[in-house]
Amino acid sequence: AGESVRAGGAREIAEELGVTFAPDALVPLGVRAIVDCSSGMVNREFQHVLLARDDRPLDAWTDLEWGELDGLVRLGLGAFSELVHGPAGGPWRAEAWNGTHVERAEIARGEVIPGSYLPVLTVMLERFARGERPLAI
Numbered sequence: 001a002g003e004s005v006r007a008g009g010a011r012e013i014a015e016e017l018g019v020t021f022a023p024d025a026l027v028p029l030g031v032r033a034i035v036d037c038s039s040g041m042v043n044r045e046f047q048h049v050l051l052a053r054d055d056r057p058l059d060a061w062t063d064l065e066w067g068e069l070d071g072l073v074r075l076g077l078g079a080f081s082e083l084v085h086g087p088a089g090g091p092w093r094a095e096a097w098n099g100t101h102v103e104r105a106e107i108a109r110g111e112v113i114p115g116s117y118l119p120v121l122t123v124m125l126e127r128f129a130r131g132e133r134p135l136a137i
Contacts, residue, residue, distance in 0.1 A: 009050040018063020019054065026050040029124055029134055032117055049117070051128060058097035071098040075107055077129055081122040083109055 003011070006023035014020050029049040036043040058074055075083070079092040091106035112118070124134035 005048045006050065009048065013052070016065045016068050017061065018065070019061070021052050021054075026052050027128065027134060029121070032115075049121075051124070051134060053128070058095055058102050061097060062099075064099065066099065071096055073097075073105060073107065077122075077125055079107075081126065083107065083112065084118045084122050 004023065005028065006026045009026050010021050010023045027050065029051055032047045032049060034043070034045045034047055036045075058072055061072055064072070073094050073096050075092060075094040079094070083090060083092050088109065091108045094105045094107045095102050096105035120135070128134045
């Protein structure tokens with residue numbers, strides 16, 4: 001309460017990833033309405049999706065909140081788009097960072113948290129990579 005969506009996003013990024021972004025550096029992509037009944041309780045949320053670009057290598061992410069994350073995985077945009085849009089296949093090559101070293105990894109479609117927004121997200125990421133304004137979710 002009392003902070004803008006971008007300011008809250010910047011705060012969450014700093015808390016979990018240990019990286020500081022100016023709120024204006026975050027690009028709003030839209031809001032997802034979520035209803036999750038998997039835990040035996042009903043969880044309803046509005047999730048604001050924000051985009052930020054950071055080209056640092058994986059092993060430069062040294063201040064992760066390890067109580068919240070197991071690590072980071074970098075998957076190229078083309079591979080991510082293929083994973084989401086393509087026929088069953090894979091695994092796709094990626095890099096994984098566990099806080100001590102970067103290693104090669106393979107990502108299977110079943111390892112990505114499913115979501116109906118993923119196809120739209122790939123289009124927005126591709127537009128952003130080309131320097132165009134992303135579309136909203």
